Amino acid sequence: MTTTDIHALVGAYALDAVDDVERAAFERHVGECESCRVELDELRETSARLADSTWSVPPPRMRGEVMAAIGRTRQLAPVSPAPVRAERAPGRYRRRLVAAAAAVVLAGGASATVYQVQEQRVRDQRTIAAEAARQQARTGQILAAPDLVVRTAPVIGGGKVTVASSAANNAGVVLLGADAPPAGGKVFQLWTIRGTTPKSEKVLAVGQTNVVQIVDGLPGSDMVGVTAEPAGGSPAPTLPLVSQVPLT
Known part of the structure; x- marks a missing residue:
């Protein structure tokens, strides 16, 4: 704070x-x-x-007393109001x-x-x-899962990517553990690649070197790749990949 x-x-x-x-x-x-x-x-x-400044209900007799007092009180002739002078209030x-x-x-x-x-x-x-x-x-x-298949690959600059895939769950888990973030303020971005079509799965924050990401449909992919991209990620992978894990 x-x-x-x-x-x-x-x-x-x-x-x-x-x-x-x-x-x-x-x-x-x-x-x-x-x-x-x-x-x-x-x-x-x-x-x-x-x-x-609390308020209470006046007693019932007060109205009668006030009205009687008004009847006994001499009314003054109307006078012109004095001009109001604006003064600056003390601080x-x-x-x-x-x-x-x-x-x-x-x-x-x-x-x-x-x-x-x-x-x-x-x-x-x-x-x-x-x-x-x-x-x-x-x-x-x-x-x-009993059908779990685990594959690993090194990260350029140090570290490892582990991909655990289960066809029964039609999903997998990608674990990235890099020794250092990309240079120049860039970030890691995870991709799955089916044929020649890449799909972004996760963009890490600046300085982030570790992540565990669940990827639905992973068993249908051909490869998991990791790239170094500008902060916020890219619409397509920037080559060369800093890590790639073949799934087929």
């Missing part, structure tokens, strides 16, 4: 709208940041003042106004927003975990 992120937490912290990690980080920070302590105190004071007063406005907005929306963000984080993590578990189970199923 950056310093800017920490400063931005002061409003949410004042309203207890932070998670445990954010709370711990901000509490460490606020002990060393005088400006955040001042702003936190002002937000808390403003929130307390806003909370004091501290403006700051309190901003704090008050922020407190009102945060009170209405911060809790819901933070809740939605946290819920999205949880959903994202659950999705990632579920996908990882699915991939792991599928990989184990393919590698445990």
Whole structure:
């Protein structure tokens, strides 16, 4: 979390709208940041003042008393209103106004927003975990197949490509383990080749040297190849291949 992120937490912290990690980080920070302590105190004071403005139902007799008082009170002649003069509010007063406005907005929306963000984080993590578990189970199923055929080939520059194929599962697993990434900011790209037609199966990230990739329909391919491509990959393999594993 950056310093800017920490400063931005002061409003949410004042309203207890932070998670445990954010709370711990901000509490460490606020002990060393005088400006955040001042702003936190002002937000808390403003929130307390806003909370004091409670409303209650007036007693039924009040209406009658007010109407009777109106009947007894002499009405004044209308007067022209004095012109309103705009004055620039002192800096501290403006700051309190901003704090008050922020407190009102945060009170209405911060809790819901933070809740939605946290819920999205949880959903994202659950999705990632579920996908990882699915991939792991599928990989184990393919590698445990009785008809599994395993082939390997070296990678130019060091490393190895292992291809495990199962006709019964009509799928295979390609394991790339290179000793170093391609030079010049290039990336590894995995291909299956059937006849003379290549198909991209995976583009690695810059600097990435290892991957385990499930490839459906792998037993019908003639070869698995690995190339060094510009970041983001290429639509067709760039020769020469840095590794090739014949499947037939």
